[in-house]
Amino acid sequence: MADAIVTGPLSFTGKYLTKLLIESGKSVAGFTNDVSRANPFPGRLDLVRYSFDNVDSMATAMRGARTFYNTYWIRYPRGEMTYERAVQNSIALFSAAKLAGVQRIVHTSIANPSADSPFGYYRGKAGVELALVASGIPHSILRPTVFFGKEDILINNIAWLARHSPLFLVAGNGNYRIQPIAVEDYAALMNEHGERDEASITCDAVGPETYPFVDLVELIKKEIGSRARIVRVPQRIFYLASLLMAPLVRDTVVTWDEVRGLMANLLISNESPMGRTSLKTWLSDNAGTVGVEYHSERSRHYGEGRVSA
Ligand SMILES: NC(=O)c1ccc[n+]([C@@H]2O[C@H](COP(=O)([O-])OP(=O)(O)OC[C@H]3O[C@@H](n4cnc5c(N)ncnc54)[C@H](OP(=O)(O)O)[C@@H]3O)[C@@H](O)[C@H]2O)c1
Numbered sequence: 001m002a003d004a005i006v007t008g009p010l011s012f013t014g015k016y017l018t019k020l021l022i023e024s025g026k027s028v029a030g031f032t033n034d035v036s037r038a039n040p041f042p043g044r045l046d047l048v049r050y051s052f053d054n055v056d057s058m059a060t061a062m063r064g065a066r067t068f069y070n071t072y073w074i075r076y077p078r079g080e081m082t083y084e085r086a087v088q089n090s091i092a093l094f095s096a097a098k099l100a101g102v103q104r105i106v107h108t109s110i111a112n113p114s115a116d117s118p119f120g121y122y123r124g125k126a127g128v129e130l131a132l133v134a135s136g137i138p139h140s141i142l143r144p145t146v147f148f149g150k151e152d153i154l155i156n157n158i159a160w161l162a163r164h165s166p167l168f169l170v171a172g173n174g175n176y177r178i179q180p181i182a183v184e185d186y187a188a189l190m191n192e193h194g195e196r197d198e199a200s201i202t203c204d205a206v207g208p209e210t211y212p213f214v215d216l217v218e219l220i221k222k223e224i225g226s227r228a229r230i231v232r233v234p235q236r237i238f239y240l241a242s243l244l245m246a247p248l249v250r251d252t253v254v255t256w257d258e259v260r261g262l263m264a265n266l267l268i269s270n271e272s273p274m275g276r277t278s279l280k281t282w283l284s285d286n287a288g289t290v291g292v293e294y295h296s297e298r299s300r301h302y303g304e305g306r307v308s309a
Helices: 013-023 055-062 083-100 120-135 154-164 183-194 213-224 235-249 256-263 279-285 297-301
Strands: 004-007 028-032 045-049 067-070 104-108 139-144 167-171 201-205 229-233
Touching: 004 013, 013 028, 013 183, 028 055, 045 055, 055 083, 067 083, 067 183, 083 120, 104 120, 104 183, 120 139, 120 256, 139 183, 154 167, 154 213, 167 213, 167 235, 167 256, 183 201, 213 229, 213 279, 229 235, 235 256
Parallel strands: 004 028, 004 067, 028 045, 067 104, 104 139, 139 201, 167 229
Antiparallel strands: none
């Protein structure tokens, strides 16, 4: 029996949270698609395969835990893995938590979710939030914008491109804004919310700095010493360029919804920042490593040998 349940305990956000939980003396059971990964916390972390079509079996893994920390979601649909299916899978996780008697759920959503959104990601996230509220389990719904950290995809791959290409295309005027949060700060926030007893809460989880996108690219360039020239292009040309780049990196570089969501200023918040870490300082501290290697969503979640439930 574990003290806490985490999704993706060896993936991105969940890995940082798992480390914090284990350092504070807790035992963790973690749901993942890939239980064959090397377990850095033998005896303290139990890897359990997602079994969305078997709620009872997921409930068995959750029994005895006080808090369920949920990060499960998909970045974009591919094949049979659609947003609708990810919503159903999330509901299965909440049902299992209820059956197991979990006392609190700390759920990772997204800033600015909306049932009316033109973007499937944001509509799906709104649907999952509604399902969590309907479950009646006390909860914290945390709404981050975008994470930065050693394994992140967006900031890292901007740096990768700025290192490897003489041109850096920016969609539109580049003045739309972005307010990232450090993954360590976000994991600490989840950990803190997991200890709470009081009523349910929903809040944004963003960092202390907001950048016009083009300024963020300039900052990254400066920190890594890139001389790539920034070229502003219409959003469709930008997206087309990302499609042309896709076979070179064998990845979906960016989705059309992500381009439009960013340009619609969905990656910022009007609430007070919860994260403290300065992106500028983090970039300066990590200038030698950020963007040296491309980070591929496809190989992380759709790679050979991985089975997505
Ligand atoms: N990354 C960001 O910048 C960002 C920004 C805003 C909000 N969020 C939200 O934060 C949460 C965590 O994001 P993250 O980037 O840290 O995710 P992650 O750790 O890479 O994945 C979280 C969990 O979802 C599973 N998963 C992810 N993609 C999947 C796919 N295509 N098929 C099947 N399972 C999949 C992972 O499975 P495995 O354990 O097998 O890897 C893991 O258990 C998500 O809810 C996301 O929507 C992320």
